[in-house]
Amino acid sequence: MPAVKRPHPGSEGADGRTPRGRIDPLLKVSKVRACSECKRQKIKCEMKTGEPSCSGCIKKGHKCVVNNELHQFIEESHEWKSYYVSQLEQVRAAVYDLLRRNEMPDLSTYAVTHHRSTPIMEPSAPQAAAVIEHMNSSSAMAMTRENSQEPALEESELVAAPMRSLYEVTKLRNLRSNLNSVSNGPSPPSVLEQDLISRGCVSLDEAEMLFSVYSRTINQFLWGGIAMLHPDLESVRRASSLLTAAILAVAALHIPNDTDLLNTCYKEFVSLVSQSTLNRYHTLDDIRALTIGAFWLSDLSWKLSSRAVSIATEMSLHQCVRKMLKGDMSQYEGAEVWYLLYVLDHQFSTAYGRPPIIREDVAIRNFETFLECPESSQRDIRLIAQVTLFAILSKAYDLFGSDTDQEISEDSFVRIREFNVEVDRWRLRWQPQHLVSPYVGTYPSKGVALHYHFAKFQINSLSLRSITPSAKLSTDRKEAADMAISSAIATLNMVLEEPDIRNSIVGVNLYTHAMVAFSTVFLLKIAWNWKATSLNVDQAQVYNMVERIITLMSGVRASEKHITFHIANGLRRMMTHLRMRECKRIEIQTDGPEGIKETVSPGFGIFDENWHDFANVMDVFDFLQPGHWPSD
Template identity: 45%
Template sequence: MKRTRFEGSADGGPRESAGPVPKISRKIRACQECQTRKIKCDIELGQSQCARCARIGLDCIVNKSLQTLLEDENQWKESMEMQVRNLQAALADVQRHLNLAQTVHLQPSLSPQDSRMAMQNPGLPRHMAPQGSPVATSPLRPSDVTAMTRENSPEPEMHEAQEQAIGNAPMASLFEVTKLRNIRSDPGAMVHPKVTLASEPDFISQGKVSLSEAEGLFSTFCGTLNAYLWGGIALVHRTLAETRNSSTLLTAAILAVTALHAQDGGQAFDRCYPIFLELTSQSVFKRYHSLDDIRGLCLGAFWLSDVSWKLSGLAVRIATELKLHQFCAKALQGASPEHVEKARLWYFLYVCDHHFSIAYGRPPVIHDDATITSHETLLQLPDMTQADFRLHSQVGVFIILSRVFHTFGSDRSRLVANDEFEALRRYDVDLNHWKDHWESQLRKEKFI
């Protein structure tokens, strides 16, 4: 069998000869049994057995030649290329329909000549690749400048003087020395976009829950259930429309919690609860969140016992990404309404975190720092309501319970040592003092 000859080209590179590439003309058409006995095999294309093997009951096996294997492989390759092209075209249609930027550049596949050229010249530079060839970059490979989608490091904020604080110095120095882009969030996205959902379809506009049913559930929540969480401190909106425009997750949480108490055999809950779980799952990897998203997770944590601990942990992580823990001190310094609102939500998270950790023998995530132990200072600000007093009464009791937890640990089976009874008496006195202190400051609530 002749071999393909290559001659040197003018630039010293190999060049394929003008003669055609010889093909393997001999094809195996007989099965092994007929070949061994050197008799004619009458197997036809598409049949699994020849007549002789079927009559005698032998295994009819045809050893495919190299040419047959190559033909089968080429057919499979052509079929896969056609499917990939169809998939790329469908993806482009979807991106155009959704007005999305085209992230995958569609390029034609290599022609047979280009494939042979690429195989014969493995060291060919990328800029010398055949025209129309995607050798330069893979369309599915992420760009080298792709930034992380979660805020794992502080954004550069030029307008804040706190950037030069001692607490930020170690990590800030690391960023300046390494200049690694991928350990920082996208530097171009320093300002979080204003979240507005008015023009985006939610599960109500999609018909998963009717508007009349959603209005009824929301009205029921505002009339009764909302007051159970310290006078309605978890909801700052008065209408369903305002809530929908602010946070779809909060809307779904309110409807799911209210549907849990509806006297309809669980039909409304079966519709609302999966929607809330789906939105919660999507929020895990979302880049931006709102304060109402955190409120929605907290509402779900207090009422939906099956997922309480998971929702509480997710809410705390999102809150720390939004730096809510820094606004307690800022609220006392400037008394800005925005700072007070964020500080109020951080104390709400503290209660939520401790409520679902200490009672179940789990260590809480939020620690008792100075902003927690001096929480009552915030109540001296103007415009504090009874809801704030009720919330801070819970902060006070969980401060005591946290000390109890850290003193005796999470092992409930161990015996109390003799030298620990004094600590028990001290904590008992603290709880009695807490009761007397807050009982005189809290007015009666008609729903509680």
């Protein structure tokens, strides 16, 4: 009869017995065999806890060797744990140092995201293996096939995109376009638990304040809030962490005396944009987040706008209007985002002097179908007005190009007059359709007039491209140049004199700031270099308007990193430099043919003759590149 083992206290089952097949680990660990020396001498081997050798070997000075795999495992486990505990402490110290250097909250403020009702447990071996496998697979190139039947050749499209045919042949998942993702479904539930509010980077009260600032004022300048449709902060947080971060960052840019809050929100937004770069699946709210960042964050504008267009084309938003033409009005929201991206793309292609990505396709030509959709509203009228204006400017860009060394010919002024007529008709058509807003007053209607002057200025300033102040101007060229001057003056007059434009100067998007800066610099250069010509420019009037623009820009209430302060500081430096040059005017006496004495003024340094690139607004004295946002 086999010997009965004594059960270990606490190991009994419900009936007081030790469960069958269960061996208590403590009993197992206590069965350590004698060391080799004690075995040889056939004496009792006593191993004390924490001692590397048994009592007999310590007493006699022998090397204690235990041929026991479990004992060796315990020793190796102890060494392994000690090593990784030290590694963990080093990582913790490094994280603390990084948080301190970047002025971020303490490590203790970052909560562990898990369900409160679920206890924290050590992962089982299969679970750990699954996690490791997932991590390895995410960093490896995925070449997995779809779990579906082979395609029937008689059912597939005859003429399709080449990549679609490649997908039909290989059925590789990573070749499949995200064609059916125009729905604006919510992100996974964990999004809300992992955003910067849940992690304690920004308090809920601060976030609510920032959301209110954005939704009630800033958002309304963007054609009635077309880029953010959510009614409250919680809705935004559940929809997209990227959209949440974009809204908070842009709102924080308009809050005075709180640079830390801006830096925190900005860093979160940049981090999420970087993380999303290689993601395959996006929502419409993710695209809206990129557009919001592009419209207001000057150092990211071009990168974000091109990224947003790239994602939209992958989601086939450019096909939404075509589907609406076939009667599918469910494509309305995707079409609206595509029109928004068209305006964004063309605003910054104009500002940076670069060719646009989105061309005048079937969607742009058939905007009437979009406006006839039952869901269409006043915000869509404001948006489509911008679309049609930039369609005109795109034709001018395609015709005349952006080569600043290329003088336009005398024959080109016929086309310039035609473009002027198109812009006049554009204003007559769209300005009456813009109603008074409960949030921004008459800004929608006045904004049409402001963009009208922007467009007339851009088109007519081409007349002076690659022309020197000493050149003799033809009647047509002088007429266009004078129209460019009057349009630039009208732009500044609207900013200074129209209350709803003047009061909105801090909240409008980057393109408006760029065009105001461009108009101002243009007039300064004309007043300095061209005042002796027959052009219609009053130097005193220009200087007075510039001084008033400086006062307006420097007096807004916003973060010190807002672009208006950089515009004001840049213009102030230019005016100071100009005044100094006037005071130090050098009279050079030269004897002309009849002994006439001529006064020659030195060039105004940065105002040289190579200023004729009307499109490259963003390079004007780095007004719109104030440097890195986060402060060290």
